[in-house]
Amino acid sequence: MAVYTHVPAEEIDAFLTRYDAGRLVSAKGIAEGVENSNYLLETTGADGKGHRYILTLYEKRVDEADLPFFMDLLDHLGARGCLVPRFIADREGKRLQQLSGRPACLIEFLTGISVTEPTPGQARAAGMALGELHKAAQGFAGERRNALDIAGWHALAAKCGADFDRIDPGLGARVARELAFLDAHWPADLPRSVIHADLFPDNVLMLGDAVTGLIDFYFSCTDIRAYDLAVTHSAWCFSNDGATWHGARGAAIGAGYAQAHGLSDAERAAFPILCRGAALRFLLTRAYDWINTPADALVTRKDPLAYLRRLDFYASVDAAELLGA
């Protein structure tokens, strides 16, 4: 579930009068997602032909001060042909509003569905879409520090402390070893740019093998560009529980990215380490949430060990295995 703030339909209808969006026809809470409250709105549309929008209310993890960065980034990417949802301005030009006591935005609705078992063709399309995103991001002036960089991983690990071993005996020691390895080997001089940083299959909308939308830019930030490919690789190339590696998907993502953007020899050589970092990042955020979310909370906790399995795999292979020869 992801509707933390329940907004009465009358309030949404009144909210919509600020926009050229028509009147509310229906509002449905969207179950997917864990960070924000999302509603799918159907309206009569300014032209009376009916229109769909996403209404997002920002909950604890998104800092309101970061919203202008996300808005400007999506405008920049959208203007360069990326299929990303724009934030919609009201008649006074305002994109950020307050609704039911939360920061709220009306956002363009994109069609498509998220795949759960990607085919190699779909993985290739996702790799291409990421490469195109990185190309389009060139020249974007905004910057945002990645709060979940290596320093952020250390801070999260310290917060989890002794509780790691409640998830899995020995997990605390494994995380400490991995942090020490990454401190010693994390690449310092690879190209940096704005990255999505969370391009999981549930953040890519598709129709068949075609990408129709990239969504959920709320982790986007400035970091090592090829790290974004590593995050995407870790999310697309395994069974959900991390136990099965799908090599054909890895080769397809690598080929799609290389075609759309290109990957240098230095980025390729560092790829297994970048993937270890990506696996640790999601292991840590999931472990933190696991420890700090009551088991009976409405939100479904994601399994941290699914990322421990990925981490162990990434620690045992080379770039050719991960991306194809």
Ligand SMILES: Nc1ncnc2c1ncn2[C@@H]1O[C@H](COP(=O)(O)OP(=O)(O)OP(=O)(O)O)[C@@H](O)[C@H]1O
């Ligand atoms: N612009 C959009 N067009 C169409 N559907 C959307 C759009 N934005 C969000 N959705 C739908 O809402 C769901 C949740 O959105 P989103 O992923 O942004 O939520 P979240 O709470 O930030 O979740 P998480 O970070 O866990 O992925 C998506 O899986 C998708 O079904």
Ligand SMILES: N[C@@H](CCO)C(=O)O
């Ligand atoms: N994609 C993240 C959730 C937050 O975006 C995960 O699967 O752990």
